[in-house]
Amino acid sequence: xxxxxxxxxxxxxxxxxxxxxxxxxxxxxxxxxxxxxxxxxxxxxxxxxxxxxxxxxxxxxxxxxxxxxxxxxxxxxxxxxxxxxxxxxxxxxxxxxxxxxxxxxxxxxxxxxxxxxxxxxxxxxxxxxxxxxxxxxxxxxxxxxxxxxxxxxxxxxxxxxxxxxxxxxxxxxxxxxxxxxxxxxxxxxxxxxxxxxxxxxxx
Amino acid sequence: xxxxxxxxxxxxxxxxxxxxxxxxxxxxxxxxxxxxxxxxxxxxxxxxxxxxxxxxxxxxxxxxxxxxxxxxxxxxxxxxxxxxxxxxxxxxxxxxxxxxxxxxxxxxxxxxxxxxxxxxxxxxxxxxxxxxxxxxxxxxxxxxxxxxxxxxxxxxxxxxxxxxxxxxxxxxxxxxxxxxxxxxx
Numbered sequence: 103x104x105x106x107x108x109x110x111x112x113x114x115x116x117x118x119x120x121x122x123x124x125x126x127x128x129x130x131x132x133x134x135x136x137x138x139x140x141x142x143x144x145x146x147x148x149x150x151x152x153x154x155x156x157x158x159x160x161x162x163x164x165x166x167x168x169x170x171x172x173x174x175x176x177x178x179x180x181x182x183x184x185x186x187x188x189x190x191x192x193x194x195x196x197x198x199x200x201x202x203x204x205x206x207x208x209x210x211x212x213x214x215x216x217x218x219x220x221x222x223x224x225x226x227x228x229x230x231x232x233x234x235x236x237x238x239x240x241x242x243x244x245x246x247x248x249x250x251x252x253x254x255x256x257x258x259x260x261x262x263x264x265x266x267x268x269x270x271x272x273x274x275x276x277x278x279x280x281x282x283x284x285x286x287x288x289x290x291x292x293x294x295x296x297x298x299x300x301x302x303x304x305x
Numbered sequence: 306x307x308x309x310x311x312x313x314x315x316x317x318x319x320x321x322x323x324x325x326x327x328x329x330x331x332x333x334x335x336x337x338x339x340x341x342x343x344x345x346x347x348x349x350x351x352x353x354x355x356x357x358x359x360x361x362x363x364x365x366x367x368x369x370x371x372x373x374x375x376x377x378x379x380x381x382x383x384x385x386x387x388x389x390x391x392x393x394x395x396x397x398x399x400x401x402x403x404x405x406x407x408x409x410x411x412x413x414x415x416x417x418x419x420x421x422x423x424x425x426x427x428x429x430x431x432x433x434x435x436x437x438x439x440x441x442x443x444x445x446x447x448x449x450x451x452x453x454x455x456x457x458x459x460x461x462x463x464x465x466x467x468x469x470x471x472x473x474x475x476x477x478x479x480x481x482x483x484x485x486x487x488x489x490x
Contacts, residue, residue, distance in 0.1 A: 176361050176426075176452075246358030247369055247450040251434055281337075281437060286356070286448075288435035290399070291374075 155197045160186035166263040167202055168256045169211040176248065178256055180263070181207065191267050192225050199223070199233065202260050213256035215242035221276065229269030230292065231261060240275045243284045250287035262295035270294045306357050310451065310466050314355065317470035322483030326350075341401070341441035351412065351477060352446035354438040361452030363461060366420040366469065368431040369448040370413035371439040373406045401441045408445040412480045416447055419472035424465065445480070449473070 164182050171179035185201060188194045199220045206212040219236040226232070243253050254273065261268050270292040274280070280289045308329070315325045326347065328340040335343075344352040361367075402409070413431030420427040436448045451462060451469065 174362075176365070244359040246360055246453070247356055247434070247436060247448060248358050248367065248452065249360040251432070252360075286436055286438070288437040288440055290440075291435060 155188075155193060155200060156186070157188040157190060157193050159189035161189070163187040163264075165198065165201075166260070167198075167205070168259040168263070169202075169206050169213055170252060170256075172207070172211060175210070178213070178252060178259065180259075187264070191231075191265050192223055195225070195231060195233070195261055195265055195268070196220060196223050198260055198264055199257065202256065213253050214239060217242060225267070229267055231265070231268045231271045232274060233257065233271060234274040234277055237276050240280060240284055245284045245286065247286045250283040250285075253283060254287055254293060258293045259296060268295050306454070306462055307355050309463065310357070310469060311355050313466035313470040314353070314473050317467075317474040318477065321474045321478060323477065337437050338398075338441060340438065344446070345401070345441075345443045347444075349481075350444040351481060352439070352442045352444050353473065353477075354436070354446070354448040356448060356450040357462060358450045358453045359455060361450075362426050363453055363455065363457065364424055364465065365427045365452045366424050366465075366472075367428060367450050367452075368413045368416040368420065369434050369436050369439075369450065370409040370431050371402045371406055371446065372433045372435055374400065374403055396443060398441050401443045402439050402446060405443065405445050409439070409447060412445045412476070413447045415476040415479050416449065416473065419476045420449075420469075423468045423472050 162184055163186070164184055165187060166180045166182055168178040168180055171177045183201065183205065185197075187197055203214045203216070203218050203220070215238050217236070217238040219238070220233060221236055222232075222234040224232040239253070243250060257273070258271050261271060272279075272292050273283075273289050275289070283289055308331070311327065315327065318325050326343060328335055328343045340354075341352075344350050396404070410431065410433070413433075417428060417431040421429045431447065438448055439446045451465060454462075
């Protein structure tokens with residue numbers, strides 16, 4: 103092999119490697135873009151299905167939300183968002199759950215299915231919150247103890263971190279008391295706000 | 306998949322001198338109450354409910370036990386007319402697990418200790434959470450979930466069978482020596 107041929111081969115290899123690097127970066131950006139576009143599509147759908155809740159007492163608040171951790175898919179982690187929240191605990195809870203559904207940092211960190219709607223929220227005098235979700239919370243949550251646990255915990259921990267008067271939460275599906283969320287977690291009882299009791303539920 | 310794992314567990318427990326009653330041996334889907342009824346028909350039973358989850362770090366295993374009902378709720382229900390029933394020694398079906406939550410917690414922690422030693426990234430202590438399977442069982446009871454069906458290698462879960470079964474057998478032996486009835490789902 104002549105020196106000229108060797109030099110040509112080396113040059114060709116360098117060009118191929120450079121082209122590969124450029125192609126990989128373009129591919130990577132495209133994949134990241136798909137994730138972002140999925141999240142923005144979710145947000146757009148949410149704007150139509152459940153428009154933002156605004157009240158006269160709204161004040162910009164640093165609110166803590168619990169979504170799946172970016173570094174550990176088995177855990178929830180707190181994330182602080184600044185958003186206007188009502189002073190009224192019922193409206194505030196509705197605002198928080200709406201954000202919990204629509205503003206997950208990425209599709210992988212989402213806890214509640216994108217199609218989920220909060221149909222109603224009530225607060226009793228003893229601090230019991232009652233959240234009534236659409237069927238999709240039950241039908242679109244992946245079946246399994248851990249996945250159902252993370253759905254319930256993300257709701258309970260987000261509400262209790264931002265609604266001081268909430269003592270415990272009851273979850274209904276389409277106005278009815280459900281036996282389980284998606285086959286495992288028992289929804290017949292109440293889920294205690296973490297600061298109130300060491301146990302996570304009272305059934 | 307779950308049934309295959311349950312059969313591994315049954316084999317290991319039987320080799321260790323336990324009698325194992327399965328709540329299903331095929332593709333049947335008994336109700337929660339049917340499963341509880343099988344366990345509740347035996348004295349000195351232990352109830353284990355096996356699951357393969359759809360999320361979680363593949364290759365990890367978690368043990369769950371049912372929570373204790375806070376005293377406040379007990380008092381409220383007692384005032385609503387349950388004292389007479391309690392006085393007769395009857396156990397309300399939906400609260401059947403309550404007298405056993407302490408024992409279940411001990412069983413769950415023994416199981417989880419085994420899992421944390423055998424399967425990397427598994428927690429060290431059991432999780433207290435209301436799992437429907439356990440609510441109506443009048444015996445020490447734990448649910449065990451293996452993660453996950455989303456494992457990149459389909460054989461991964463199957464390969465966990467022998468170690469999972471050995472871990473369960475060791476935990477059960479530490480909890481209750483052989484010679485008594487055992488129930489696995």
